Amino acid sequence: MVKQILTGLAILVAGFAVAQQKRPNILIIISDDHAFQTISAYGSKLTQTPAIDRIAKEGMLFNRAYVTNSICGPSRAVLLTGRYSHKNGFKDNVSGRFDSSQHTFIKDLTRSGYQTAWIGKWHLESAPQGFSYWKVLPGQGSYFNPDFIKMDNSRERINGYATTIIEDIAENWLDGRDTSKPFCLVIGHKATHRTWMPDIQDIGRFDTVNFPLPSNFYDQYQGRRAAAVQDMTVDKTMIMGYDLKMFPSKEAADKEGSIRRMTPEQRAAFDAYYGAIKQDLDRRGLTGKELVEWKYQRYMRDYLATAASLDRNIGRALDYLDRHKLTENTLVVYLSDQGFYMGEHGWFDKRFMYEESFRTPMVMRFPKMIQPGRVDSSLVMNLDLAPTMLELAGVKSTEKLQGQSLLPLLKESNYKGRKNLYYHYYENGEHAVSPHFGISNGRYKLIRFYKRVEGWELYDMQTDSSEMNNLYGKAGYEKISRKLKKELSGMIRRYEDQEALQIIEQPVFPAAF
Structure with missing residues (x-):
């Protein structure tokens, strides 16, 4: 009898393990300030993004995905909670601090047996809670040789380039996970946040490209008072040293912590590249519109070179799923925490409800459910991801969410999309927005x-x-x-x-x- 009971228990345990394995895995990759205008899947001619394009080709592209609040920390808080900023308490990056004790979809997944992790940029001013594992950048983090905060609150500096390191850590975590359980992994990239610092291997990648000015680059903001008082123009706001690395001397460059932390080899490559550009700029003596347009070209080249590493490492994540036969049962989501201005209205940055910052790139792949090559124009928001992940996992939320599950849309069955989008931006300081x-x-x-x-x-x-x-x-x-x-x-x-x-x-x- 005892033997029969033990055999029965073993069968139950094995059955539970199999059921757990069949539950879908979730991989969310969230970048920072990555403009849909710079993604070739969205029709961009500025650069090619083969990895992001692959997700769209093998899954679906959301043509009208938006955010509730176009700024870094609050956007992540919305992603986690499925609730607007005024409900989750993190309204802006100046006074905001995320209350990690509140409900998140991650906590529901962890409670239901998922292994959960957040790796990379967190930017919520508090320690993550509810995850099986986390390892995050402090604040904005650094592109070169970044520090990471570990679960015991100690810090570790890792030499290399942040985008590659974050993917390395993510793969290491996947290697060590319990394969009998499903996982939900969030990879948070620092790229392409200001200041734009390409990986050494990508420096100069776009130097032969002359990017066309947006048609409204010299916008005069008639009839739009809020646009007229902002302080986020390539012309007046973009800083020659801080943003474009055009320092008057090596000593001036040394004052920038992001440069000072470089290894001698990284610094030598950095100095050689930007030093030659600075010498050429000094020789040319540009002023007026010529200087403004020179700044725009430098901005675009550094931004897109920084984005090149982002796409490459997204490709690494997809390849990892392929190698470990995880592709079929893993929902992959790529999105940015908001859009970004690539010179439209003469701007960089985000914040406004105008389209370039309000709209975010978002692509999804899940071979079990999503027909490849789909392009959807439903109105969707980052607010919708939390309820979508929970419904996909078969988990009921312990809290009321404000988002709307996209699972019926993914299944192409009776999806009643939004008629309207609601947006609220709170910050009244940075960039005078x-x-x-x-x-x-x-x-x-x-x-x-x-x-x-x-x-x-x-x-x-x-x-x-x-x-x-x-x-x-x-x-x-x-x-x-x-x-x-x-x-x-x-x-x-x-x-x-x-x-x-x-x-x-x-x-x-x-x-x-």
Whole structure:
């Protein structure tokens, strides 16, 4: 009898292990400030991104994926919690600190038997909780020879380039995992965050390319007061030394911690490359628009060279899944924490609800469910990933989430997508971007700015995709303005955004509509 009981228990345990193995694995790769305009799967001619393109080709590309708050830390907090910034408490990078004790989808997965890990950029100002394993960069982290915070809160410096090192650590964790259990791994890349520092092997990769100026590079911001007062232009804000490595001397470069931490070999290559560019710049004596456009070319070359390593290491992650026969049963998601300006409106950075920063690249692959080569134009948000991961894993959340599971969309079965998107940006400091919230239905976008600038903006994305012509208050747009205001008010109440609710009820000139 005892033998029979033990045999039965062994069968149960083995059956549980098999069931666990059949549960889907999840790999989320999140980058920083990676513009969809620079990804060839999205039609970019600026560069090629074969690894990201591979995910899209073998899975699906989301053509209208957006974020709730276009800034680094808050975007990650939304990803983890499936709740807007005003609900998870991390609204901005200045005063924000993520309360790691709160509910996250990771905690639900860990509780249900998943092995969970976050490796790389975290940027939430608190230690991760609820993960089986974590190893994260402090703050923004460094591109060269980065420090990592370990689970015992000690620090370790690893020589090399951050993007490659993060992938190395991720693969090492996968090598040591319990293969009888499913995993959820988040790889958080520092790339392509400012300041853009390419891997040594990628330096100069785009030096022979002359990038076309965006058509609105010399935008004068007529009718858009918030755009007019910002401080994020390539012309006036981009710093010759800090951003473009055009230092007046070696001593000046030494003051930058990101450079000072380089090995002698890295520093020699760095100095040789940027030193020659600086000598050429001094010889040419550029001023006015010639200098501005020179800065733009340098920005693009460094940014895209930094992104080259990102794509290469995403390719390594895909190859790892192939080698270990994990591809078929692993959902792979690639996205950025927000979009980024590549000279549109004369800008770099993000923050605004304008399309380039509001919209994020997002591609998914899951051979068991997603037909290859799909392109979807549903309105989706980073808010939706938490409920999607839980439903895919067959796990019920212990908390109410504000996102909407995309699983029916992935299955192509009765997906009722969003009619509208709600956005709220809070920070009132960096780059002088005025706080604002708004609504977009894909065609029209209505934005309410407050604090720094008080006012409304309305755009017709069908006729003005570059968002140059503010239609708010103009004849003929009264009806759509009223309609969107009513819908915006409804979304604010549904998402329980009390700050926005107080503001939207305040009159602001022009008072019409």
